[in-house]
Amino acid sequence: MITRAEYELLKYLPKGSLSDVAENTSLGDGAYSIANSLQKKGLVKIDERIERIVQLTDEGRKYLEDGLPEKRALCALECGARPVSSFGEEAPIVVMWLKRKGWAELSSGKLELTKDGKEACKLQSPEEKMLKRLGAGGVGSEELSEDPELINTLKDRCIVDIRESKVLDAKLTDKGDAMLKNPVFEEEGLSSVTHEMLKNGSWRDKKFRRYGIRDAEEIWPARAHPLKIAIDKIRRIFLEMGFEETEGNFIESSFWNFDALFQPQDHPARDLADTFYLDDLGHELPPQHREVSKMHESGGDIESIGWRYPWSKEVAKQAVLRTHTTSLSAQNLTRAKIPSKMFSVGRVFRNESLDYKHLAEFYQVEGIVVSEEVNFKNLLWYLKEFYKKLGFKKIRFRPAYFPYTEMSCEPEVYFEERGEWVELGGSGIFRPEVVKPLLGVECPVLAWGLGIERPLMLQMGLGDLRTFYRNDLDWLREYKTDEVL
Numbered sequence: 001m002i003t004r005a006e007y008e009l010l011k012y013l014p015k016g017s018l019s020d021v022a023e024n025t026s027l028g029d030g031a032y033s034i035a036n037s038l039q040k041k042g043l044v045k046i047d048e049r050i051e052r053i054v055q056l057t058d059e060g061r062k063y064l065e066d067g068l069p070e071k072r073a074l075c076a077l078e079c080g081a082r083p084v085s086s087f088g089e090e091a092p093i094v095v096m097w098l099k100r101k102g103w104a105e106l107s108s109g110k111l112e113l114t115k116d117g118k119e120a121c122k123l124q125s126p127e128e129k130m131l132k133r134l135g136a137g138g139v140g141s142e143e144l145s146e147d148p149e150l151i152n153t154l155k156d157r158c159i160v161d162i163r164e165s166k167v168l169d170a171k172l173t174d175k176g177d178a179m180l181k182n183p184v185f186e187e188e189g190l191s192s193v194t195h196e197m198l199k200n201g202s203w204r205d206k207k208f209r210r211y212g213i214r215d216a217e218e219i220w221p222a223r224a225h226p227l228k229i230a231i232d233k234i235r236r237i238f239l240e241m242g243f244e245e246t247e248g249n250f251i252e253s254s255f256w257n258f259d260a261l262f263q264p265q266d267h268p269a270r271d272l273a274d275t276f277y278l279d280d281l282g283h284e285l286p287p288q289h290r291e292v293s294k295m296h297e298s299g300g301d302i303e304s305i306g307w308r309y310p311w312s313k314e315v316a317k318q319a320v321l322r323t324h325t326t327s328l329s330a331q332n333l334t335r336a337k338i339p340s341k342m343f344s345v346g347r348v349f350r351n352e353s354l355d356y357k358h359l360a361e362f363y364q365v366e367g368i369v370v371s372e373e374v375n376f377k378n379l380l381w382y383l384k385e386f387y388k389k390l391g392f393k394k395i396r397f398r399p400a401y402f403p404y405t406e407m408s409c410e411p412e413v414y415f416e417e418r419g420e421w422v423e424l425g426g427s428g429i430f431r432p433e434v435v436k437p438l439l440g441v442e443c444p445v446l447a448w449g450l451g452i453e454r455p456l457m458l459q460m461g462l463g464d465l466r467t468f469y470r471n472d473l474d475w476l477r478e479y480k481t482d483e484v485l
Ligand code: PHE
Pocket: 323, 324, 325, 326, 402, 405, 425, 426, 427, 428, 447, 448, 449, 450
């Protein structure tokens, strides 16, 4: 017996691969689990194959437009011999290919066409033909096997790259064929509970689809995500050092994210390119805005000249996704006692294009120490102590700049296996221009904001930050707990 959804899939399968069905029909990714249950019933057989697709690289595309260097050189040489140097920085490629193809000869620093070379001017070389084909769209595995050597040469020249992707295919078995012709349907229950059903209690009388847990081939117990383990450890370290934990909002006014931190309103970090703005959610400014605005305009009543520009309330009211948890430290300052120590771990958001070492949202661990007794050396001690407790032995500091701290520095830790120093975030002593309007008095405040994913990625030997957010079940099941910080 089969369900309606299984019947749908049986109908599609003779026409395309399972991956096609998942991509192009309303079954979507659900097609995979339906195929699995059909396989268990012996109605289909799932196969996996690797498909290789050849594509032009950026360089390849450039050559498609401008022509391959050796072909351009060939045309240039048609009018007569030329010195190698006239080919500029392409000279080494040109000489190598013209000689290898037997199109030209080199004598006393000049290239001259051979007979073959003269012939070749008029013809399209196999490389050029392939370039054109690739320009018109990717080339699949069949074409690949036509002339593997040509493709390899193009790959070595970085003109093409070859991508491999898994294609899942499911074929109907004889039993499956018979079922498609004469389907016998299961009586199906509902697959989800709605809000309404919960509210009026009607779920009690409904019949629901059963989950086949007993059919599961493997059962995996729940496991904490590595990021969660790391964050818990970090929280424990700060709590043990006597810090109070605080929490803030993802959505903040620009006031808390920037202005309160003495970041001028035309600062480039406020740009749309770096910051996610939200339609104004009517953030009202807190009373501290008066002192903050004076600080920006003239330096207020402390020894400062401020940024000297007319400060705008409207700009400060704009809502943003916090770009750093320092926005929370600024708010913590307004309620801080002297002395006190506070920290937070939370997500921040930046308008970044994603790649293996950039995420648009990531975690920061942020801390402040407010005390008449502390100085820059204490800041270095806190950071060293923190990283020592996380298990890093070699720590160093590089001078840095932030609009809200003076002095400022960036801690780095050393990764033995990679032989590399890795930057972790920023830190410094808040400027009086930040402290006075928020705390009410001038007092040393040590502050830091450190990334979590980057050191964790390196510690775990991962090559890509996005691994943390892919929810790849195989990885989650297999990572080794002792690799997590
Ligand atoms: N906010 C800075 C960042 O996100 C880090 C920082 C925090 C620097 C506190 C100095 C003081 O990179």
